[in-house]
Amino acid sequence: EVQLVESGGGLVQPGASLKLSCVASGFTFSDYWMSWVRQTPGKTMEWIGDIKYDGSYTNYAPSLKNRFTISRDNAKSTLYLQMSNVRSEDTATYYCTLTYYGYNSFDYWGQGVMVTVSS
Amino acid sequence: DVVLTQTPPTLSATIGQSVSISCRSSQSLLHSNGNTYLHWLLQRPGQSPQLLIYLVSRLESGVPNRFSGSGSGTDFTLKISGVEAEDLGVYYCVQGTHAPWTFGGGTKLELK
Numbered sequence: 001e002v003q004l005v006e007s008g009g010g011l012v013q014p015g016a017s018l019k020l021s022c023v024a025s026g027f028t029f030s031d032y033w034m035s036w037v038r039q040t041p042g043k044t045m046e047w048i049g050d051i052k053y054d055g056s057y058t059n060y061a062p063s064l065k066n067r068f069t070i071s072r073d074n075a076k077s078t079l080y081l082q083m084s085n086v087r088s089e090d091t092a093t094y095y096c097t098l099t100y101y102g103y104n105s106f107d108y109w110g111q112g113v114m115v116t117v118s119s
Numbered sequence: 120d121v122v123l124t125q126t127p128p129t130l131s132a133t134i135g136q137s138v139s140i141s142c143r144s145s146q147s148l149l150h151s152n153g154n155t156y157l158h159w160l161l162q163r164p165g166q167s168p169q170l171l172i173y174l175v176s177r178l179e180s181g182v183p184n185r186f187s188g189s190g191s192g193t194d195f196t197l198k199i200s201g202v203e204a205e206d207l208g209v210y211y212c213v214q215g216t217h218a219p220w221t222f223g224g225g226t227k228l229e230l231k
Contacts, residue, residue: 045168045211045222061219095167103174104215105158109167 002026004096004110011116012086022079022096022110030054030074033099036081037106038092046092048081050099086117121145123212125223131231132202140226142195142212149192149216156215159188159197162225163208171210172197202228 008020022034035050049060051070058070069082079096093112100107122145132138148157159172170179172188175195185200199206207230212223 043209043225045213045225047220047222059218101173103154103158104156104220105170105173106160106168106213107170107173107179109169112167 002098002100002108004098004108006094006096006110006113009094009113009115011118013119014087014117015085017082017084018086018115020081020083020094020096020113020115022081024077024079024096024098027098027100029072029077033102034070034072034079035097035099035106036068036070036079037095037097037109038090039095039112040092048094051079083115086115088117091115091117120219121148121214121217121221123214123221123223125210125212125226127226128224129227129229131229133231134202134204136202136231137198137200138202138228139199140197140210140212140228142190142197142223144193144195144214146217147192148195148214154216155191157188157190157195158213158215159186160211160213161206161208162211163205166208168211199228204230 003025006022012018036048049070051058055072067084071080095112096110097106098108124143126141148155157175160168161171162168176188187198209225209227211225
């Protein structure tokens with residue numbers, strides 16, 4: 001059974017940095033592209049970016065690429081999202097997702113982790 | 120960026136009623152490889168989204184066949200033939216043809 005478990009969220013001050021993690025199990029992590037998606041309190045969904053199975057390539061939403069970095073450690077079956085210079089509009093639930101079929105279809109989702117940016 | 124417009128934003132239905140949700144794209148979602156990367160997700164209250172339909176009309180494993188997807192180019196439809204209580208929640212269309220991948224605004228299905 002595919003499981004994706006995010007962690008690392010919480011309350012963070014504007015301008016600070018935060019690193020989210022997603023531990024994967026139930027599939028061969030190193031074989032698949034992975035993505036991060038966020039959902040605002042108003043329920044708007046936004047794709048953040050994705051990373052190739054070997055970590056050699058990343059793709060980002062243009063509005064976020066200067067502040068967010070996606071990485072992975074295949075030995076630990078873990079996906080990361082490094083967020084820097086966070087803003088109030090980054091307040092959202094962050095989801096780790098697995099592209100299993102290769103169709104950019106967000107086939108599996110984690111339970112999500114909440115990030116609140118506030119002073 | 121591709122804009123996906125879902126209508127209606129809210130849908131009230133009775134159990135057993137058939138309903139449809141529209142998703143219209145600001146540009147064609149037909150990829151040069153012949154695939155159309157338009158998918159549908161359902162987010163039940165308090166849960167993470169889950170994939171229902173991928174590539175316009177293919178049902179994800181375990182999804183009941185009362186769900187169906189259709190469409191091409193810029194116009195797509197999700198149909199539920201006989202709503203059941205477990206179908207309540209917010210439906211999103213999402214496109215994976217043109218980066219950055221984008222989502223529709225969602226359609227909330229509630230009981231009348």
